[in-house]
Amino acid sequence: MFSKDEHDEILNEHARLVELKDSLRELGLKIDMKYGKSHAISGADGRVRLSRASGTAQTYAVVFKRAVPSELASALHPHTSLPTLVVAGSITERAASVLRERGINYIDEAGNAYIAWDDVLIDIRGRKTGGRTGASSHRGSKAFSRAGLQVGFVLLSWPDIAGKPLRRLASASGVSLGTAQAVVDDLTKAGYLYEMAGERRLGRAGELLNRWSEAYSTRLSPTLSLGEFEVPDISWWRDAKEELAHFDVQIGGEAGASLLDRHLIPATLTLYADELPRSIIGKRRMARAQQDGNIHIRRRFWTMTEPSRIVPSTLIYADLLASGDPRQREHADRIRIHDDRLASLDRL
Template identity: 30%
Template sequence: MTHEHSNLMNTKEQEILDQATEKLALLTGVTIKTLRAGVAQPDKESDAEIEICSAKNKVHFAVEIKNELRNKKLLPVQRQTGAANLLVAQYIPKPLKQELKSINYNYLDAAGNCFIQTPELFIYINDQQVTETRVPAEGKLWKTAGLKFLFAILTQPELLNYPYRQIAEEADIALGNVGGLLGELKKEGYVLDGGQNKGLFIGHKGRLINRWAEAYRATLRPKILAGNFRFIDKDQVHHWDQLDTNQFKWGGENAGALLTNFLHPEKFTIYTREPKTVLMKKLRLVPDLNGNIEILEQFWKDKEPGIHTPTVPALLAYAELITSFDSRNQETAERIKMEYID
């Protein structure tokens, strides 16, 4: 297999592409050549182009690369370039693979599992064992501090032109992290410089939001989850919206219901700065590993500390709903994005 590397591609994306294509070649005997890897502007072209050569045919693919993909709503757009489209990912959950196959969406994961169908080529592999391993992104941008930093600037874009100390305070991260995170964001093409009049601003915002949503679900959310619980009074699930929210905020399906009046929540998500024992007493909760109530630590600072809002910021509600497997949650997420984010 031939690779012609470009320094424009993220190193970890190159690793994902190499691992997946090498495994596919080993399993099938095809030859795979990397024609191009990396582009300067994330929204303009595919991440790479490859050629898969079987005994009879050669097929040119435009490739989009992801660490993991959890939701059909976050699928890369199929590009009309003359080449076939192929999604290459480190990890894709089984239910999503089935969905992708049902809509004839070509994919390949790091274990070699794939659905690739063109007029000249058909490969379907679904028996390779894969573990949910995630390749960490280069640097700190897609780790905990970076995700908090991204959340701050996505909800308050003006921060990009503020002193580093103020950015650190708003994002609740160490001051020493800000310069490096901002540098990584510029390198990936998500922060652009508009000169003296406009200053720094976010570029390719929609793609950045979706990348943040995926990374939040995979990396930050598990670290701030305090546990699962249930109401002692089972009837409380029917009156959840009447609870006093002074010590917490509703996230997930509850936030979706309050922001759009479209969703009836089945899972209850609470973000708080209080110890969980305080909320357990206040809301009359008991621990339950299978409970439908989650308590998570609030990781951001309120934009207006003196004004209480009953829901988390719209960006966080969107992220939680769009990365779920429930189609109604995803539809609610799109409504939130349209009304509060776009």
């Protein structure tokens, strides 16, 4: 049986699909969606079947999103065993292009769609949305709010902290005790936290990493910039280990990933700090960039520390996905397999 909240969410999602039936009918498609334990599907919001009058049909793992910008299109995780259909309020043209390149099917409220299986190919572009915001992308809004994502990051980076007192989790995440409690409650209801022998533990961590990194790309990542800078050559960081450590600056993004994946040659440098490291900016003659520079300085949003020149690989992974760069997406997939911290999450 579903809880009241789950039942209400199911009704809401079903209503959204009903609103799309006319658009799908115009495309010559019929849609069926079923709920219940026998139809439950991990890592997606439901299971949907599209069919044509000729009899050909395809079953999808359906994912609801409020809106899909290019950053989210890159960060989205396709289902592992079924083709994925994204149902969104709006999808930007760049995001649609990324989804098509990745083989992810989609339809939005304006009627833009890419649906392909066997001999079926529907590709509609350029329609403008009517302004409705569409579906919420996550159950458990506290867990995937900005503050909630900070808590999720700490849990994914240091899973043992799940069993520690809640006050410690709140402090490490840089959030209030009340926020930490609300996030833990949401994650417990969703099955990502559970109790064993009286101790709270992290479960289904690989699935949580998928959802966390997707939400991070649109909700938390855009709020972290301390400044964009430009230098002719970013390679100075390789020989500046002591300098960066002295000012408590850690390396993330492509540069951090290059220390985990030797196949990657970084074109940008991402630095995480509590505040702008003005001494380093001056010494390295960094010029302010009007838009995206080749050096990104970002706010460190957690207080948990470890003796490492790079940020936790969970954040490196998420930043690669959020870049919107297919090349960085490939490296993200590679380090998820080979990095011990990320690989261990997929085993939890």
